[in-house]
Amino acid sequence: MDKLKSMQIFIYIVENGSFRSAADHFDLSATMVGKHIQFLETSLETCLLNRTTRKQSLTESGQIYYEECKRILSDITFAENRIQTLENTPMGTIKINCPVTLGSEWLAPAVADFLQANPLLDVEMTVDNSIIDPYRSDADVFIRIGDLHDSTLIARKIGDYQVHFCASPNYLKHNGEPETLEDLNNHACLGFVFSQGQTLQSLKLDTDAFNKNNARLASNNGHVLKAVALKDAGIILQPEMLIENDIKQGKLIRILTNLEPAPKPIHILFRSRTLSLKTRTFVDFMIENLKK
Numbered sequence: 316m317d318k319l320k321s322m323q324i325f326i327y328i329v330e331n332g333s334f335r336s337a338a339d340h341f342d343l344s345a346t347m348v349g350k351h352i353q354f355l356e357t358s359l360e361t362c363l364l365n366r367t368t369r370k371q372s373l374t375e376s377g378q379i380y381y382e383e384c385k386r387i388l389s390d391i392t393f394a395e396n397r398i399q400t401l402e403n404t405p406m407g408t409i410k411i412n413c414p415v416t417l418g419s420e421w422l423a424p425a426v427a428d429f430l431q432a433n434p435l436l437d438v439e440m441t442v443d444n445s446i447i448d449p450y451r452s453d454a455d456v457f458i459r460i461g462d463l464h465d466s467t468l469i470a471r472k473i474g475d476y477q478v479h480f481c482a483s484p485n486y487l488k489h490n491g492e493p494e495t496l497e498d499l500n501n502h503a504c505l506g507f508v509f510s511q512g513q514t515l516q517s518l519k520l521d522t523d524a525f526n527k528n529n530a531r532l533a534s535n536n537g538h539v540l541k542a543v544a545l546k547d548a549g550i551i552l553q554p555e556m557l558i559e560n561d562i563k564q565g566k567l568i569r570i571l572t573n574l575e576p577a578p579k580p581i582h583i584l585f586r587s588r589t590l591s592l593k594t595r596t597f598v599d600f601m602i603e604n605l606k607k
Contacts (some may be wrong), residue, residue: 318358319391322384325363328352329373329381330451354407355380392591405593406435413458416537417476417581418442420556422458425604429597436593444535449586455594457584468584471598473605477555477580480571481562485547492570493550499524503549505540506530520576525552541567552576 320341326336328348338345356363363377371379384580395407413422418440426438441454449457449468457468460476486503493499499522506525529531534540544551545566551558561567583601590598 316351318350318355319354320403322388324351325347325355326381326384326388327453328364328371329377332371334371338444365599395591399580402476403582404435405433405596407593408437408439409456409593409597411440411456411458411597412447412452412454413440413442414444414460415442415447416554416557417458417460419537420554421474421605425601429600432600433596436596438597449584455585455591456598459582459584461579463582463584468586469588470582471602472582473578473583474581476581477578478552478576479555479558479562480550480552480575481544481558481567481569482550483545483547483566484568485567486544486549487570489547494571496522496524496571496574499550500529503531504529504541505532505549505551507537507540507553508533508535520552522603527582 324337324341324343326342330335331337331340334345334348334352337343338348341348343351352364359376359380361376362374363380364371365374411422411426419442422440422599426440430436430438452577458473463470490502493502502524504524506527506529508527523529531549532540532543537557541553541557542563543549546563550570558567562569578592585594585598
């Protein structure tokens with residue numbers, strides 16, 4: 316069994332607390348994940364994890380081994396980066412974490428161009444609306460929307476995130492067009508809910524019409540909300556990148572244009588100013604292409 320892979324799996328379980336999430340992340344069965352941990356424990360002749368039905372925790376030996384595994388894998392990555400820099404040939408896999416709509420509508424086409432321009436580089440892109448800790452993730456870069464609060468991360472702005480109120484022509488024909496934010500309380504609003512239960516109130520709107528307790532439909536997926544709006548079921552507040560083609564085709568109509576939230580910045584984030592050649596190649600490419 317590949318000991319380095321077993322180490323990677325062990326680290327992931329420690330930092331994410333679940334055999335199941337490790338199985339999903341590494342595309343393995345839960346049984347195989349268990350075998351990797353058993354392999355390490357057998358080779359070390361010690362128990363690394365205290366297991367219960369709900370969670371697992373590190374033993375004293377497990378804590379020491381976790382810290383050493385992190386150091387070993389970091390050293391390997393550092394050595395690979397030095398070789399790549401010496402050869403001036405970026406290669407390997409870049410891991411990205413970004414919000415769902417941003418990833419599917421905006422980032423994915425740029426990633427396609429990047430892959431064609433860099434045949435020796437691969438990309439693993441995780442789209443997720445959850446707020447994850449960058450220091451407990453194995454992603455190389457993170458794409459985030461909004462003002463930044465963690466001053467320890469390095470950030471480069473790559474665009475703006477603009478949202479629009481809109482509804483289908485038929486909905487507006489039968490229900491009228493709201494003229495104020497207060498009018499939204501008399502309409503069927505379709506609200507976006509983040510994984511942590513936050514709603515579009517984070518945009519500091521002066522209305523609770525999109526709150527999950529008031530919305531006719533609440534979902535954590537903008538594509539779902541758009542599909543329902545296209546079927547004449549209500550008003551949405553969604554990013555321009557998701558709805559601009561439908562607006563151009565007349566399938567959706569912008570409303571309350573003078574009351575839209577201000578655009579939010581989009582940043583690409585990474586943990587250190589000293590980037591590996593592969594990560595620097597990706598970051599430079601995205602900054603150059605997405606700003607266009």
